[in-house]
Amino acid sequence: MVPILSMLIMDVSNSTKAPAEIYDHLAFTEEKLQELNTNQNKIYVNYRMGDELFILSDTEHYTALLSLYVKVLWPASDFPLKCSFHSVDIPFPEGNPEHWNHPSIKTVRESLQSIKKSNMQDFSSPHMTKGIEIALMYATDIFRDLTESQQEVMQYYLTGMSQKDIAAKTNKSVATISKHVQLSRVKQLTEIIDYVKSTYSLNSEVLVEQLRDITASGGK
Template identity: 50%
Template sequence: MISSLIMDISGSSQADETVFNDLGWLEKEIQTWVADDGFSHVNYRMGDELFVLSSIPHNTLFIAIYAKLLWPHNDFPLKCSYHTADIKPPETNPEQWSHPAIKDTRESLENIKKLTMLDFASPDMPDEIEIPLMYATDIINGMTPLQQEVASLRLAGMLQRDIAAALDKTESTVSAHYSKSRGKQLEHIIKFLADYYETDIEVLNGHFTDSLKRRLKL
C-alpha cells in the first residue's frame, strides 16, 4: 500500500520568502514523521509544492491535517490532495514516478485549487468524508494565530494550565481562545476520520507534538 500526498500553497505568486522558508521547514519536519515507515519519501519541489509518500495506509490525510495546523500563513492556505492505493513502492526515483494513482492525486488537487470551502481532496472522495473535511477547512483557516497555537497544543495533549504557562497567558484567556478556535470540533473530526479509515494516529500525533514544540520553541 502507498499513501500519497501533494500539498500546494494557494496564492503563492503573492507570497514572500518567509512563506517558502516555512514550507522548507515543514518538509524537514514531515521527514521525521515518516522516517520509521517501511517506505517513505518527502520532497519540497521547486516552487510551492510538497510531495509525500508513505507505506502506511491513509497516513497522508492526517499528515495533511497536522501540516495545516503547523502552517502559520492562513493568507496562503495549503491545498492538500491525499490518496491510498494498493500498489508497491516505486523501484526508481519517486520524483519520476508516473503511476496513475499519483496522477489521480494531482488531478484531485487541481479540482480544489480555486475552492475556498475545501482544502482537502482525494480521488472519488465519499460525501461522509468530504463534509467533515469542509468543516475542518473552515475551522483551521478561520483560526487566529493564537487560537491555532492553543488548539494545536490541546490536540497535542497539553493541559490548559500548561498551555497558559507555555504561552504566558492566563488560563481564562486560553479557555476563551480554545472555545473560539472550535478546536474541540476539530478533535472530533480527526477522531471520526481515524475511525473511518481504521488508522492509528497515536505515533503521528506524537511527531506532530514534537514539531509543534519546536515551532513554538517550547
C-alpha cells in the same frame, strides 16, 4: 499482505503573491516530515516546484491524517495550503521516487486542481466519501478563521497539554486560554481528526505520536 502506497500533494494557493516566509515554512515542513521516516514506516517528502510538497507513505490513508496536522502548523490563511491525498494498492517505489510516474499521481493532481480555487474546501481525494468530505470542509473553515494566538493554543492543545499548562507556557491567564480554545474550535478539530482516524482505521499510536511531536514544535 497487499502493498499500499499513500500519497499526498500539498500546494500553496496564490503562491505568486506569497511572502518569502511561506517558502521557509515549506522547507521547515519538509524537514519535520522527513523525521517521520523509520524502519517501520516509510515516508518520502520532497519540497519541489517552488510551492509544492510531494509526500509518499507505505501506510494506507496515513497522508489524510498527515494533511490535517500540516494544516495545523500552516501560518498563512491568506495563502491556504491545498491538499490532495489518495491510497492505491501498489508497493512503495524503489529507487528515487522522483523518477516514479505512476498514473495515480495524475489522479491525485487532477483532484487537487478541482479545489484549487475553492473557498469551501482545502482537501480533496479521488472517491472521497461524503462523510470525510463534509468533515474536512468543516476543518477548512476552522483553519481559515484562526488568529495567530488561537493557532498557537490549538497546536499546544493537540499535543495533549492542559489549559493550565498552556497558560503557563504562553504567559497568559487560564481564562484567556480557555477563550482561545473555544474560539479556535480545537475541540471540534479533535473530533474531526478522530473521525478520520476511525474511518480510515489509522490505529497506529506511534504514527499519531510522531505527528503530535511535530505539532509540539509549533512550526519553529
